[in-house]
Amino acid sequence: MREILTEIKEKALSNIKEVMNLDELEQMRIKFLGKKGELTLVLRDMGKLSPEERPIVGQMANEIRNEIEIEISTIRDMFRNEIKKAKMEKEKIDITVSTNKKSLGHRHPLLSTIEELEDLFISMGFSVVNGPEIETVENNFNALNSPENHPSRDLSDTFYITEDILLRTQTSPVQIRAMKEMGAPLRIVSAGRTFRFDDVDDTHSPMFHQLEGLVVDENITMANLIHTIDIFIKELFGKDMETRFRPxxxxFTEPSGEVDVTCFKCMGKGCDACNGTGWSMELLGCGMVHPKVLENCGIDPEKYSGFAFGMGIDRITMVKYGINDIRLLFENDNxxxxQF
Incomplete structure (x- = not known):
C-alpha cells in the first residue's frame, strides 16, 4: 500500500502542475482528495492492514495529503493573483490623461419650477418654510379637520409607518406646524415631496411634489384669496391668463374651490385640448381656512381668518415645459x- 500511496502522490503533484485554470485545479482536488478521490479510496482499505503497518501507512497518507493540499493551495493563489492582476490592468484609469471636454449640469425642471414659485411668492410677501416628510397622523389629518372616515386615511391611500406615523400625503402639515409655532399673523408657502398610493401612469405617481400657501390675519376674506391667485397665475404664465373658480x-377649508386657467394651447378660444371650453384642467385647490383648523392650532377664529391654497408642482412643470408624461421627470434620463 505504501507503493500505491507514493504513486498517487507523484501522479497528483505532476497533474496539479499541468492545470491551466482554477476549474481544472478544483477537478484535480476532487480527483485525488474528494470523497471518492484516489487517496480517499486507498485509505478506506487501511482496515485490511496489520496493526503494525496501520499507523505507519496512516502517517504516510497524512503527509501525502498535506503535500497535495499545499501544492493545490500554492497553485490556487498563483491563479487568483493572475486574475486580480489582469482585472486591475483592465480597469485601470489613467488619471494623467488631460481633456478639455467638460459636461456641466443644470437645474432639473422640477427644481427650477419650485425655485421660480418660491421666488414669486417671496416677491408677494410670503416666507418659505419647510417640514418633515415623515409626519404624525395628528398633523396630517386630525388638526386639518379630516374626519375619521375620510377615504384619504385608508391604508389603500396612505403609506403608514405605524398607526400614528406616516409619509405625509400633502404639505399641509407644514402649515399646521407653522401656526402652532408662530401663531398669527402668518403668510407662508411650503414646497416638497408628498406620498400617496397610486398606480404609475403618464399623469400619476406615488411620489409627487406640492406647494401650499397660507395666509392668516385679521379681516382676511375670499376677495384676498381670489386676488392673490389671480396675481400668481398672471405672473407665472403671463398677463393674458384668466382664472375660473369652481366650488x-x-x-380644512370652508368655502373651498378649485381653480382653472385659460387653455395654454388656444388661449381661451376653444380647441381639442380643452374640449372646446377654452379652459385647461384644474390647476390648484384653495379656500378659506376652516375655523376648527385655526382652533386646533391655538389661533382664535373670532379674531383671525385666513386662506390656503395648494397645487401640484409636477403638473405645473408639465404645463410650463410641455411635458406629457410625469414619469419623464423621475427617470433621470440625460x-x-x-432639453431644459
Whole structure:
C-alpha cells in the first residue's frame, strides 16, 4: 500500500502542475482528495492492514495529503493573483490623461419650477418654510379637520409607518406646524415631496411634489384669496391668463374651490385640448381656512381668518415645459433633462 500511496502522490503533484485554470485545479482536488478521490479510496482499505503497518501507512497518507493540499493551495493563489492582476490592468484609469471636454449640469425642471414659485411668492410677501416628510397622523389629518372616515386615511391611500406615523400625503402639515409655532399673523408657502398610493401612469405617481400657501390675519376674506391667485397665475404664465373658480369641498377649508386657467394651447378660444371650453384642467385647490383648523392650532377664529391654497408642482412643470408624461421627470434620463 505504501507503493500505491507514493504513486498517487507523484501522479497528483505532476497533474496539479499541468492545470491551466482554477476549474481544472478544483477537478484535480476532487480527483485525488474528494470523497471518492484516489487517496480517499486507498485509505478506506487501511482496515485490511496489520496493526503494525496501520499507523505507519496512516502517517504516510497524512503527509501525502498535506503535500497535495499545499501544492493545490500554492497553485490556487498563483491563479487568483493572475486574475486580480489582469482585472486591475483592465480597469485601470489613467488619471494623467488631460481633456478639455467638460459636461456641466443644470437645474432639473422640477427644481427650477419650485425655485421660480418660491421666488414669486417671496416677491408677494410670503416666507418659505419647510417640514418633515415623515409626519404624525395628528398633523396630517386630525388638526386639518379630516374626519375619521375620510377615504384619504385608508391604508389603500396612505403609506403608514405605524398607526400614528406616516409619509405625509400633502404639505399641509407644514402649515399646521407653522401656526402652532408662530401663531398669527402668518403668510407662508411650503414646497416638497408628498406620498400617496397610486398606480404609475403618464399623469400619476406615488411620489409627487406640492406647494401650499397660507395666509392668516385679521379681516382676511375670499376677495384676498381670489386676488392673490389671480396675481400668481398672471405672473407665472403671463398677463393674458384668466382664472375660473369652481366650488369644491375640502375638510380644512370652508368655502373651498378649485381653480382653472385659460387653455395654454388656444388661449381661451376653444380647441381639442380643452374640449372646446377654452379652459385647461384644474390647476390648484384653495379656500378659506376652516375655523376648527385655526382652533386646533391655538389661533382664535373670532379674531383671525385666513386662506390656503395648494397645487401640484409636477403638473405645473408639465404645463410650463410641455411635458406629457410625469414619469419623464423621475427617470433621470440625460437625453430628456438636457432639453431644459
Amino acid at each position: 369644491h369641498h375640502f375638510p 437625453r430628456f433633462l438636457k
